[in-house]
Structure formats: structure tokens, C-alpha cells
Amino acid sequence: MKGYSVGQTAKICQTSIQTLHFYDKIGLVKPHRVDHQNGYRYYSSQDILAVKIVQDLQGMQFTLEQIGQMFKDNNTVSIPELMSAKRAEAQATIRSLETVVGSIDERLRNLEVHHQLRKAFEHTEYYLELKTYPDRYMAFERKNDVCGMESSVIRFMALLDRVKEHGLTVDGHIWTIYHEDLLTFDRNDSDIEVCVPLLASKIEPSFTRWLPGGEYISAVYAGFPDEESCKGLYRRLREWMILNDYEENGPVLERYLIDFTHMRNTDEFIVDLQIPVKHVLTL
Numbered sequence: 001m002k003g004y005s006v007g008q009t010a011k012i013c014q015t016s017i018q019t020l021h022f023y024d025k026i027g028l029v030k031p032h033r034v035d036h037q038n039g040y041r042y043y044s045s046q047d048i049l050a051v052k053i054v055q056d057l058q059g060m061q062f063t064l065e066q067i068g069q070m071f072k073d074n075n076t077v078s079i080p081e082l083m084s085a086k087r088a089e090a091q092a093t094i095r096s097l098e099t100v101v102g103s104i105d106e107r108l109r110n111l112e113v114h115h116q117l118r119k120a121f122e123h124t125e126y127y128l129e130l131k132t133y134p135d136r137y138m139a140f141e142r143k144n145d146v147c148g149m150e151s152s153v154i155r156f157m158a159l160l161d162r163v164k165e166h167g168l169t170v171d172g173h174i175w176t177i178y179h180e181d182l183l184t185f186d187r188n189d190s191d192i193e194v195c196v197p198l199l200a201s202k203i204e205p206s207f208t209r210w211l212p213g214g215e216y217i218s219a220v221y222a223g224f225p226d227e228e229s230c231k232g233l234y235r236r237l238r239e240w241m242i243l244n245d246y247e248e249n250g251p252v253l254e255r256y257l258i259d260f261t262h263m264r265n266t267d268e269f270i271v272d273l274q275i276p277v278k279h280v281l282t283l
Contacts, residue, residue, distance in 0.1 A: 128217065
């Protein structure tokens with residue numbers, strides 16, 4: 001038998017004539033015989049098997065270059081190793097895509113909560129959203145103190161000096177954590193923790209710790225935090241949380257989205273009030 005024509009081979013392999021010509025051109029699968037009078041190509045059953053193998057390997061995401069090297073080496077021992085490596089690569093890709101899908105699902109849920117928050121606060125200038133934070137490394141100083149700008153500035157300056165002395169690197173905006181009920185705490189004697197975010201370090205001095213990650217309702221507003229902007233906003237957010245099956249999951253913090261040198265300039269003040277939350281399933 002003279003073999004299968006290129007058209008017949010294309011039909012058997014469910015591919016195109018152009019693909020077979022390309023395989024021939026790059027030396028991947030050459031026809032068993034070529035009629036030199038008319039240039040017709042004829043493929044043997046072994047050639048067809050080779051085309052099928054190429055298709056299978058391409059389906060496993062091997063490149064034509066890699067497949068050509070396999071054929072060139074004609075080393076069946078190395079093929080299982082190559083396939084195992086490709087399997088590990090595919091598993092890594094799957095894990096990466098699962099992470100992407102998880103991020104998309106999380107963002108979709110956060111956008112839904114953002115829409116609900118905007119609807120509840122539609123006549124305000126607050127920017128509200130549900131955010132997920134990783135663990136955050138920070139320098140801290142916690143004690144009972146007066147809740148006020150002057151005392152806060154003094155404490156932040158002292159903490160920043162310690163950060164500098166230990167060669168640590170600041171990583172973002174400073175914040176305050178309130179370890180009491182924000183609605184009832186005594187401003188003259190409050191359990192307040194001032195914090196400076198840091199890049200992770202091999203050396204973790206005693207005045208540093210990790211703030212556990214999680215979900216936070218974030219409310220950003222411009223202006224100095226006073227009775228209305230702080231307590232009033234917090235009160236309204238707690239009411240929204242009750243109606244939407246959320247509960248607090250830790251102390252509230254205020255993050256100051258300004259340069260530290262502008263702390264005393266109330267016109268430049270931007271506050272990010274963050275309430276750690278968890279969603280409560282209700283029957």
C-alpha cells in the first residue's frame with residue numbers, strides 16, 4: 001500500500017492539511033513517502049500514530065519544541081519524568097486559578113456589601129466598603145491615656161523614634177486602636193494603643209506585634225475625628241451591622257490617611273474608621 005494521502009490523514013487525525021504540512025516543514029512528523037513526480041505526500045500508520053501522539057502531548061500543554069525534542073531523543077524513559085513535571089506545573093496553575101476565583105468571589109461579595117452600605121449612607125460623604133486585610137505587622141504602645149490630639153502626637157513621635165532606633169521600616173499610615181467601647185469610653189482615661197505599620201523583619205522587638213487579619217467595615221471621611229464623625233458614624237455602622245447580620249470581631253481602629261507632619265492640620269485630616277467584623281449566620 002502506498003499509504004494515506006495528506007487529505008485522508010487529516011481526516012483520520014481530525015486536523016487540517018495545513019497543520020500536517022507545518023509538522024512536515026519543521027521536521028516534527030514527516031510523511032513516510034513523497035511522490036517526486038507530483039509532490040504528493042503519503043503517510044503510514046506509524047506516521048498517523050506520531051500525529052496522534054503530538055496531539056495528545058499538545059493537549060497536555062507541551063510545546064511543539066518540547067515534543068520535537070522527545071521525538072529526536074527517542075527516549076521513552078524521559079517521557080514519564082517530563083509528564084510528571086508537566087503534571088506538577090498543571091497543579092500549580094490550578095492552585096493559582098483557584099486563588100484567582102476565590103479573590104473574584106470575595107470581591108463580588110465585598111461589592112455587594114459596598115452597595116448595601118452606600119444605600120444606607122447615600123446622603124453622606126463617607127466612603128464605605130467591606131475590606132479584607134492580611135495580618136499586619138506593627139510597632140505599638142498601649143496604655144491608659146487622655147484621648148486627644150496632643151497626647152497622640154507625643155506618643156506617635158516617641159514610637160517612631162523607637163522604630164528608627166531599631167532600624168525598622170515604616171510601611172503605611174499610622175493608626176490608633178481603641179480597646180474600649182467607642183460609644184462609652186472615658187476620653188480622660190482611655191485604653192488606647194498607638195500603632196505604626198512596619199515591613200516584616202527578622203528581628204521583632206518587644207514593642208512590635210502582628211495585628212490579626214480579617215474582614216473590616218471601612219468608613220473613610222475627611223475632617224478631624226470629633227464626637228459626631230467618630231461616635232456618630234460608629235453608632236450608625238453598628239445599627240447597620242445588626243440589621244445585616246454582622247457583629248464586631250475585635251477592637252475598633254482609626255487609620256489616619258495623612259502624613260504624620262500634618263497631624264495638627266485639621267483641614268488635611270482624612271480618617272479611615274475600621275471595624276473588624278464577622279458575618280453571623282441566622283436561622
